[in-house]
Every structure is written in structure tokens, then in C-alpha cells.
Amino acid sequence: MAHEVKGVIASAxxxxxxxxxxxxxxxGPGEALVAIQACGVCHTDLHYREGxxxxxxxxxxxxxxxxxxxxxxxxxxGLSAGDFVILNWRAVCGQCRACLRGRxxxxxxxxxxxxxxxxxxxxxxxxxLGIGAFAEKTLVAAGQCTKxxxxxxxxxxxxxxCGVMAGLGAALNTAGVTRGDSVAVIGCGGxxxxxxxxxxxxxxxxxxxxxxxxxxxxxxxxxxxxxTVNSASADPVEAIRGLTDGNGADVVIxxxxxxxxxxxxxxxxDLAGTxxxxxVPTPQMQLELPLLDVFGRGGTLKSSWYGDCLPTRDFPMLVxxxxxxxxxxxxxxxxxxxxxxxxxAFAKMQRGEVLRSVVVL
Ligand SMILES: NC(=O)c1ccc[n+]([C@@H]2O[C@H](COP(=O)([O-])OP(=O)(O)OC[C@H]3O[C@@H](n4cnc5c(N)ncnc54)[C@H](O)[C@@H]3O)[C@@H](O)[C@H]2O)c1
Ligand SMILES: [Zn+2]
Numbered sequence: 001m002a003h004e005v006k007g008v009i010a011s012a013x014x015x016x017x018x019x020x021x022x023x024x025x026x027x028g029p030g031e032a033l034v035a036i037q038a039c040g041v042c043h044t045d046l047h048y049r050e051g052x053x054x055x056x057x058x059x060x061x062x063x064x065x066x067x068x069x070x071x072x073x074x075x076x077x078g079l080s081a082g083d084f085v086i087l088n089w090r091a092v093c094g095q096c097r098a099c100l101r102g103r104x105x106x107x108x109x110x111x112x113x114x115x116x117x118x119x120x121x122x123x124x125x126x127x128x129l130g131i132g133a134f135a136e137k138t139l140v141a142a143g144q145c146t147k148x149x150x151x152x153x154x155x156x157x158x159x160x161x162c163g164v165m166a167g168l169g170a171a172l173n174t175a176g177v178t179r180g181d182s183v184a185v186i187g188c189g190g191x192x193x194x195x196x197x198x199x200x201x202x203x204x205x206x207x208x209x210x211x212x213x214x215x216x217x218x219x220x221x222x223x224x225x226x227x228t229v230n231s232a233s234a235d236p237v238e239a240i241r242g243l244t245d246g247n248g249a250d251v252v253i254x255x256x257x258x259x260x261x262x263x264x265x266x267x268x269x270d271l272a273g274t275x276x277x278x279x280v281p282t283p284q285m286q287l288e289l290p291l292l293d294v295f296g297r298g299g300t301l302k303s304s305w306y307g308d309c310l311p312t313r314d315f316p317m318l319v320x321x322x323x324x325x326x327x328x329x330x331x332x333x334x335x336x337x338x339x340x341x342x343x344x345a346f347a348k349m350q351r352g353e354v355l356r357s358v359v360v361l
Pocket of ligand 1: 047187191216277278279304306307349
């Protein structure tokens, strides 16, 4: 039986999103039908609607979600109706060369998106990041459902499904921040602030938050930033060096996704330090750096996809930390909204008024 539910669609590049009827089939083999309880509005959803990620319109947006499994397909094991889950966009295959080498966070076969949801007229929908959770129900691969302790509120749990995991993991997994490190984070939206929180959790001794918006810098302090730099009025490279005895930070995390902020990260890092790129650039962006500086400054230049997380390992652990009061995920939730409010939430995100707007269903 197919389910007719309300969902949020981006129908064409740059066009405002709309709430419309989405047809969601019952789960087939390897699939799960999930009743969405909450879904955060991530900058990546806006990238989709602006055509920055692909041209497979119409998209069913939303990918930072938690909900309850309503039904599973015939051969699904380890997951059943009633389970509380966070949806992930990394259901690892266990068979590709990355998985077989014991590095499943680089799994090459995670594009297991179920492309079976349609508009009422049968037009196929592309679910954002293979999830499509700005909808009352969605159909995903069973492996995209990670069971966690249902004591956590859905509106905070869902955040671990994308942006907060990406930021926490950039610091904890990709950069491997450790006790005593100095860390700078450029761009303090939801993702950057999660990187600040991750650095704090790991025991960094100095955490420098950089943004062009003072409100964002104020919030970054609540997540553990020890110093802040408004890069609209001060040179962030000079400022970060000044705050680190003239050396630069051990780790600089770029959470904007632009060439100029990447260059700042590159030069604000100590010799042999680490740069982690979490921000997602557009296809047009180019980076030019003196190759001699790349050589001469040494160290490590990395990208972080989804915080190099392993959902089955990381989500339940982070939920436990939250329930113990050690991971204040609730501070990311600026407001809870309805499906009809997503276009306005994008505008608020662009005006810098929110860290996360979370749709609650
Ligand atoms: N790598 C991943 O797996 C992953 C996952 C989720 C999101 N992302 C990406 O991370 C980025 C941040 O996402 P978000 O949800 O936090 O977005 P956001 O819009 O909430 O935050 C971006 C922040 O950057 C700041 N900023 C903009 N221009 C700046 C500049 N020149 N210098 C300093 N700060 C500047 C903004 O004021 C804002 O605070 C996006 O590109 C998003 O697509 C990556
Ligand atoms: Zn996202």
C-alpha cells in the first residue's frame, strides 16, 4: 500500500520550496518506512534547492532526522516497527575495498538511496542525501536507520544525522583533536559550532571561533570557544597567530566552504598542523596556493565527509553523552517549526538568525 503524505519539494533550481503530496510506497526487501518526528534544516538543503549539488530536480528535501520505524521490508533483520532511529546517509556496504580494509567511514557504496517516492502524478523524486525527511514518512534503506536510546528528544537526536555529526566528527575523528591542542574553527554555524564542541570534548586548551557575525561568535562561546575573532573587521590569520604565540593553531577547521576561508585556514595553521575542510564548495570554486607553501608548511590537509563517522558506532555513544548532560545538543535548536516554514527557515539561516531550525512533525 502506498502512503500519501505531506513533503517539502524543491522543484527547480533557485525556486522557493513548496509543501505538496508525496507518495511513499511500502518497504521492499532491505528497506524501511519511517514516520519522521523531527528534521533539522541544514545548509546542504539550501545547496540542493540552489542547484549546487545536482540537477536531479524535483528533490524531496530534509536529511537530518529522527523518527520511528513504521514497517520494514521482508528480509530486514535487526530493525523492527516501533524502533526509534536517527537516519544516516552512510549505510556502509561491508564489501567495498574501504570496508574490507577496516575503514568503513570511506565506504564507496553508500549511495543506496531508495528512489521510489514520487509526486502524486508519478514524477520520481530525488531524496536529499538519499533520505528526504521533510515529510511525514519516508522510505530509506534499512541500514540508514540507526537505533538509539528513545529517551532523547527527537528534535535534538535528528541533528546527529548530519550537521552536528559532521562538525563533531571533523574535530574528533578527522582532525583527531586531542588534549592540549589549539584549534581554530572558521564559520560558526551549526556545523562549525559542533566542531567547537567536539574540540572542547576532546580537551583542546584553546578554541578560537571565527565568523563574520558577532551573534554566531556569542553562540560559539556557549559551545566552548575560548576566544573569538570577527573576520569582517580583523585579519583572522593574524588574529589566530596572535592568540597562539605567533605560531598558528594545531588544527584549523573550515566550516564555510569557500576558497578565501580555506586559504585563511591554510595560513592560520601552525607548521605541520592540520587543516580540515568540512564546508561544501560549489563546482565553480577554484583554489590557488603557492605550491612551495603547500610543501614548506608541511602537515596535513584533509576533507571531512560526515565527520568520518560510523553511525552504528557514533550515534548511540553521542546520544548517551547527551543523556548524561555532557553534550548539550539542545543548544543547537534555535527554533522548532512546521513543514510550511522551511522557506522562511532558509532566509533566517542566510540572515544568520538561527543555528538550527528544526521541523517537528
Ligand atoms: N562535510 C560534511 O559532511 C558536511 C555536512 C553538513 C554540512 N556541511 C557544510 O558545512 C557548511 C556549514 O553548514 P552550516 O549548516 O553550519 O551552515 P550555516 O549557514 O549555518 O553556517 C555558516 C557560517 O559561516 C559563516 N560565514 C560565512 N561567510 C564567512 C566568512 N567569509 N568567514 C567566516 N565565516 C563566514 C556564517 O556567518 C555562518 O555562521 C556548509 O557548506 C554545509 O553544506 C558539510
Ligand atoms: Zn546536512
